Amino acid sequence: MLSPAALAERDGPACWLCGNDVDPGAPRGAREAGSVDHVVPRARGGGDEDANLRLAHRVCNSRRGSRLPELDWPADVPVVDHAEIWPVVRRAVRRPGEWEVVGVVVGDDGRRQAQDWLGRAVPEVLGGAWEVQARELGPGLTSLALRTTTPRTLGTRRRRR
Numbered sequence: 001m002l003s004p005a006a007l008a009e010r011d012g013p014a015c016w017l018c019g020n021d022v023d024p025g026a027p028r029g030a031r032e033a034g035s036v037d038h039v040v041p042r043a044r045g046g047g048d049e050d051a052n053l054r055l056a057h058r059v060c061n062s063r064r065g066s067r068l069p070e071l072d073w074p075a076d077v078p079v080v081d082h083a084e085i086w087p088v089v090r091r092a093v094r095r096p097g098e099w100e101v102v103g104v105v106v107g108d109d110g111r112r113q114a115q116d117w118l119g120r121a122v123p124e125v126l127g128g129a130w131e132v133q134a135r136e137l138g139p140g141l142t143s144l145a146l147r148t149t150t151p152r153t154l155g156t157r158r159r160r161r
């Protein structure tokens with residue numbers, strides 16, 4: 001599993017929960033020291049994959065516990081066939097670079113609205129880099145998919161055996 005130091009190098013030295021810097025010189029065990037946080041908590045089925053790990057202060061990490069951040073479709077987005085977002089995100093985090101379908105929307109405005117919301121909310125809540133893909137299914141119907149492109153999970157620095 002990646003260390004706090006490796007996460008600081010990958011994503012920058014900030015806590016992904018509060019946004020403040022993590023002091024690499026802080027004594028281990030100190031509240032302000034860096035720790036490894038699971039985006040999808042282990043208690044909720046998250047694993048140790050690189051894309052599921054973020055740098056967080058110990059104090060922020062333990063305050064968060066195994067709660068999942070809020071991530072639900074807004075009521076005004078016209079999603080006709082929507083997947084629950086967390087299970088989709090969990091699969092996407094497990095398989096970086098692979099598209100996971102998250103819903104089907106109606107109309108051009110709907111597509112734009114849903115695409116904008118996903119493109120903003122998902123990286124905000126989850127950190128890391130995300131892409132949203134729209135694929136036309138038929139007249140006025142678009143399927144939307146998500147994937148994470150968080151660096152180092154796409155094979156650029158994969159360890160060799």
Ligand SMILES: [Zn+2]
Nearest residue numbers: 015018057060
């Ligand atoms: Zn913090």
